[in-house]
Structure formats: structure tokens, C-alpha cells
Amino acid sequence: MRAMVLRRQGEPLRPEERDLPPPGPGQVAIAISACGVCRTDLHVIDGDLTGPKLPLVPGHEIVGRITALGPGVDQGATGFAVGDRVGVPWLGHTCGQCPYCRAGAENLCDAPGFTGYTLDGGYAEGCVADAAYVFRLPDDVGGGPGDAELAPLLCAGLIGHRCLRMAGEAERLGLYGFGAAAHIIAQVARWEGRRVFAFTRPGDATAQDFARRVGAEWAGGSDQTPPTELDAAIIFAPVGALVPAALRAVRKGGTVVCGGIHMSDIPAFPYAILWGERRLCSVANLTRADAEEFLALAPRAGVRTEIETFPLAQANLALDRLRAGHLTGAAVLLP
Secondary structure, three states: OEEEEEOOOOOOOEEEEOOOOOOOOOEEEEEEEEEEEOHHHHHHHHOOOOOOOOOEOOOOOEEEEEEEEOOOOOOOOOOOOOOOEEEEOOEEEOOOOOHHHHOOOHHHOOOOEEEOOOEOOOOEOEEEEEHHHOEEOOOOOOOOOOHHHHHHHHOHHHHHHHHHHHOOOOOEEEEEOOOHHHHHHHHHHHHOOOEEEEEEOOOOHHHHHHHHHOOOOEEEEOOOOOOOOEEEEEEOOOOOOHHHHHHHHEEEEEEEEEOOOOOOOOOOOOHHHOOOOOEEEEOOOOOHHHHHHHHHHHHHOOOOOOEEEEEHHHHHHHHHHHHOOOOOOEEEEEO
16 A cells, blocks of 8 residues: 655655555454544654654544454444444544543543554555544435545544533633634534634634634634633644633633643743633543544534645645645545
8 A cells, every 4th residue: 555654753754655454353454535634743743742653654534444354343233344434533542441541531541542643544545443443434425525524523623522522611712723623613613602713823814714704703813802701712723822812812710721732832921811710721632432422413513624635645745734824624635
């Protein structure tokens, strides 16, 4: 199979021909039809997240179809079968035994496996994955979303959904960084009856127009003050300086959620903008329950992803476009 491979952090991906290993016990083999390009991929490739498996096939927003079942993977109504359309997310394995796993917080597992970081991912024509962390997706019938449109749901959507739940019942919701995750979660928030306020890079009129188009009632630069106090804010951009900005924008008792797996250093800020029982929290990874809940909710909420597709061989171009902030919505690689 063809794959785009990271040999050393900080270097471009290299095209390679690889053999797809047969699925082992509890695994499935998947022919990949689409893989989203996530900002976390940039953090892995650029070296912000250290210690990846090397060489590595990045990518953790995988959509494809099962081609083979490993030993112990049941067929039939309760298991998978060859030909099933499935998705593979960031969380690829957990130990099941640490205190976090036993407490139902597998996203905090002490010995996890992450797709496209410690496990080979989806910038390829195929992959193998632990069947317990693979999710069945509806067949593309009746005009439903295609594989490329579904791919961003596997991380941008799932992490965004967990962030939204941690923001509580906020009616006035601020979204800082309006890319793949924010454009999905803005649609869910509007469907739930919330008011959405979008913050982009200062002067980015294209992103602000995009935010209004998918439901934001106000969109402006991250250096601007929204027209009303916010009940909560979610920060998707990996910019630590946005934390004090968001704290200043939320009311007393409000919540600021940091949705990224990596963020630049948070600058010092006065205690006064945290005081008043404002809460600051982070989101770490996702659970399988998050995935099941969101993948059932997204079609009910009418979520539609805006994507730009690239051939697999142009993965470096897609990453450069994301790095430079030149994408509207999400990039998706097509093998």
C-alpha cells in the first residue's frame, strides 16, 4: 500500500510503499477511503508532541471499509463484518486496568495508544486497528454524507463535542479559533438553541464570514470584545494568549474550556479575571462513549462539514495550508 510516512519530526512526510500487516487478535484491517487532516497531526509532525512512534504513518480521522477480521472479532449483529463502513479516531487503545480506566475515564488512561501518534494511522491506503476502538458508520445511502465529509467528525467533531459538554448549559457560547472543530460544534450549538460568538485571527474576514454562515450571530477578531458577556468559551486555537482573553469575555461563574492537546504557554494574567468563580479546564482525548453519543447526534443536528480534499500524495501541501491558516473548514486526504 501507499503511505505518507514521518521519519523524523520537523521534516516533511515521505511517500513509501508498505505492506499492510494482517490483523492480529482483536483487530480489523481497513481499506481507507478518507482521512482528515487534524491540527494534532501538525503537533506530532512539527515536534510539539514528543515521543511519537517512528517511523510513523500519521492521521486519526479515518473512514474506510473493513477488509479482514482478526481472531476474536465476532461477525454478525453484535460485531463487525467484512465490508462494514467504519471510523477510527484518535483513541486507539487503553489498558483497561489503571485507576482511570476502572473509573470510566479511559481518556486519561496511563498506558494508552493513539492513532497516528503511537500507532500507525490513516495517511495511507490501509491500516489495522483495535476493533474495540473502531466505530460503525452508516452506509452512504439516500444522499447521506460521503466518506470525505464524515472524516472530520472522527476528531474535530468528537473532541468538539466533549468540549461543548464540559462548557455546560451555556446559552452564550464563544468559540476561539474557527476551523474544523468550531464549524462542526457551532452547528450543534445552534441546533441546541445556543447563541454562538466566533473569534478568529484579527482581520480574517474570510473565517468570520464562514462563522456567520454556519450559525454564529457575531464574528470578530480574538482581540475584540464580544457584544455581550459569554456564559462559556471554548478555545480550539493552540494559542495560550487566548486564555486570559477568554476569561475576560466570560461572566462570573462562566467556564473556559481549552480543547487542544497542545497549546503555547499561557501568559501571566491577573487573578481578578479568574475570580468570581470562573472555571478554567482542559479536555484530554475522548472516550468511546463520547464517540457513540456524538456520531448518533450529528445526523439529528444536521451537521454538514465543509471540506477541501487533497490526494494522499499531497499530504504535505494540506499540512502546509493548515499550518498557515489557509483552510476554510477541514482538509481531507483521499488515497
